[in-house]
Amino acid sequence: MERGFLNNRETILSFIKRAISESEELQTMVVPFSRGDILFKQGDSLKYLYLLLKGSVGLNRRNEDGYSLDLLKLEPGHFVGIMAFSTGKDSLTTGKALEDSEALKISQTELETYLNDHPRLRHPLQQLMMSNMADRFMKNLQLESKMHQLNEKLEEEGEQLKEAYKQLEESHQKLVHQEKMATLGELVAGFAHEVNNPASALLRSSESLITNFEKLSDNDSLSGMFTIGLKSAPMSSVDIRERMISAQKRFPWVSERSLIRKIAQMPDSAHVLIESTRKKVPIEKMVQQFEAGKFIHNIQVASERIANLVKSLKSYSRQDNNEAELIDVRNGINDTILVLSNRLKYLDVHLELLDIPKTKGHLGELNQVWTNIIVNACDVLPNGGMLVIKTKAEGEHKIIIEISDNGPGIPEELIDRIFEPNFTTKNQGAKFGLGLGLAISNEIVRQHGGFIRASNKKEGGAKFEIILPVKLT
């Protein structure tokens, strides 16, 4: 290009400066600015275009949200207000002198005049404008790519944040759960203490009652009936009905139905005793003795049940101290089953707890794992469903606990998600927080150095395998 020599902005500027010094008319158009002077404001429509000769001007834009942003710093050789001037639209920015500066202030008409009357100037000015435009475009491109970089970085940080949040959530859930279990543990400890007192009073009193009774009855056949009653477990109603028919045949002289029912619940030895003393002792008295024995027996059985329940509840929900202890996992499984006996009542539960080595760990925490898995099984199993729990050792260093059922199994599309936090197929919070989720179970097992594997059995039903390493230290 023949005019290539004008490409350089500075060259053009010096050319223009020379032109100014040669023209008095132009010199009148040079305006000085002190630092902080405003050339034009955002929103003004510009009548003048400034060619910066000396110093610098900043372009600043205030966004609608009130945030003010410095966009560009213009240096000598740059036009100020060129966008608004050339498009005729309101200025998008505010121009402000950043230091004491000088600029050639050109009005619309003047510019056209100059361009027409001074061909010498016309070309450099056009060149300068082009260069200004090119500058701005370059800047735009740079900005664009910078923005892209920033976005990428932002995304990366977002991912990291998500991960951190997930971890936080997990540990929060675990903390809540631990807190719950701790509260439960405290409650149970207090409750157990309170219940153990009346339960032991019941047990002791019934024992004393037995000795008293035995001393009270001076008649051998009466105390015999009492002893038989003491050993008689209650009968199923089917048995009672059957035996009532035969008892009525054996004792045709008894007409009261309630008496026959009681006689039916006696073992044959008591029948023999009644027959042998028929003439001497009224049958009502014999039956009363038997009943007394039977009810004391019932008290004993019931209070023993209370005591056992309290014991396993205590050990089930006990507070682990932070130190891992040498534990037998099977004890925990047995406690768990007792505590859940109400829910397991009508399931067919098979235990195959083979010998396994002791390992260092937290029994209470592991109990949560068994509980979660068993409760989940209970939720899907119908009455009479089967639950199998097995333990076995693999070599000296591995314990495998397998809990399986014959329920509907885990839907294949969900099987990969069940250990995710917050995964649930039922309304959360509907049940007291024993089944707080497999995620916690997973976490607990992981902290013990093991892992959980869930699968569906070929013959139907879900299977959970927990593999724990044997740790002795």
Add this chain to the structure above:
Amino acid sequence: MDHQIYILVIEDELEVMDALVKDLEEFEQKFPVESANNAEEAEQVVQGIANSGDEVGLILCDHVLPGKNGVDFLISMESNQLFTDSRKVLVTGQAGLEDTIEAINKAHLDHYIAKPWKKEGFQKVVVDQLTSFVIKKGYNPLEFMSVLNSIRLAEALRGSQLTDH
């Protein structure tokens, strides 16, 4: 009376059944007691009672039972016209609110006894329910005055146009 009015108890824990039947002993001279350990057995018992031309006046039923639960059993009794009039009482410590609402709506549950029960309150419920049954059925109140609620029976008698002869 030319037939028997039975009290039916359904409870799966044998010790608890023992205690329930013991508290019903005083009624047995007028109302023979039958027992069952689960709903399926109860259905057979009830059928047997119906076959011999007798009636079930009162059903006392636990909720948590092996197999069919208590509320479902009571609902099936309600829909059987032989036992629609039988008074139905849930004796349980375990039925949730939803089960209970269902029992009231679908089985027309007449009463709810929470375990553990006390003899006096328990027997009062039994007396009240059997009294309602006898009055509803229009049986001669005189036969039951000494065991059941004599005031309510006398009131029923008053409305029944008794006459001299």
Add this chain to the structure above:
Amino acid sequence: MKLNTTQRIGLLAGVFGLIVPFFLNIAGLSEAGHVALGIFFLAAAFWMFEPFPIYATSVLVIFLQVLLLSKEGLIFTSSDSSYSPDSYTAFIGTLANPIIILFLGGFVLAEAAVKYNLDKNLTRILLKPFGSKPKFILLGLMVVTGILSAFMSNTATTAMMMTVILPIVARLENNDPLKIGLALSIPFAANIGGIATPIGTPPNAVVIGALSQQGINIPFGEWMILATPLVLVALFFVWILLLGMFKPKTDSVQIDMSGSFNTTKNAWLLYIAFGLTVLFWITESFHGIKSAIIALIPVVFLTLTGVVTKEDIRKLPWEVLWLVAGGISLGISMKSTGLAEWIVGSIEWNTFGSITLLVVFSGVAILMSNFLSNTVTATLLIPLAVSLATSGVAGEGFNLIIVSLVIGMSASMAMMLPISTPPNAIAMSTGAIETKQMAKAGISVGIFGLVLVILYAIFYWPLFLN
């Protein structure tokens, strides 16, 4: 229907009794008399042993008489010298006998009174003046029971009063004899109170029915004048007796009867009907309108106004009306066939004094009605007494009205056993009393009743009946 041994014996005896006279030839008894005797045997056996409900027997009696003794029946289609058969309407007409209509009026009033709780509210008001001392409470309960049972059936009154006393009994201490006293006072007072008015209890109807066949009308008010003083003395005696036998331990009894009079329009209509009817009944001797006609007032008034509905009418104790009608009907043929006369003639009555005869009738009536229905007792005995009196064989002083009253009132004095009267059965079934206690008190009342009735028959009734 399964019959027990007694009932089977009754069934056999009845059938046998009906057939046998056909094959006998009893001197002095007409052919129709033989038939009537057979029916009498059947009725007696069936009523006493109850192989069938007594009201069923009553209808059977009417039917057999129509079949065997009426002009339209199978045997006697025309009159002859020994028997001029009645039309069948005479027998079935007993179902609309004035005394039946009188009872119907009483039933409607009683039914409506129960429906609008008038009986209970009256009890509440009437008991107030008796305070809280056990002996006066006992008296109050008896007086109220007596008054109510004079206008309602004894049984319905007892059932209502049981709802009043059972809460008191329940609150008393277990060993307080007052419990027994209270439980006995109600049926006793109800049995006795029934004597007071013609509509009080069916035996009264039998008496009035039998007398009306003899052309004798006893106005409502006059019956009350004859009966009420006897009732009052008897009640007083029972009160003293029960207080003596079952001395109350407690010194205060609270009756908590809450409630208020029903004030709906229908209830007011009932109160008005009740008051007017009773007023007109009592004043029959002044205005001369027959009580059976007055009895139609509540029937008409209460059904027209809808106070008593179709359902209420269906519930009325119609069987009692049948029972009474059967009795009246039996009396007709006993007289017209000459059977009654023959029975009377076959006994040498004049060997007894007339007072002895009254004592015997009263004693037999009390004894019989302890085991049989009071109405049946009156039904079986009164035709006999009527014939005896009308034939004149018992001599002067054996007044037809007096002997009928003696039998009727004695029949209501039976209260020894739970089976004696329905009120007794109700009281017994509450479990508050033992049969032994009822028997002891009941025998005393029976003996006193006999003496009382005889004394009134000799000294009081003649003042009004001549």
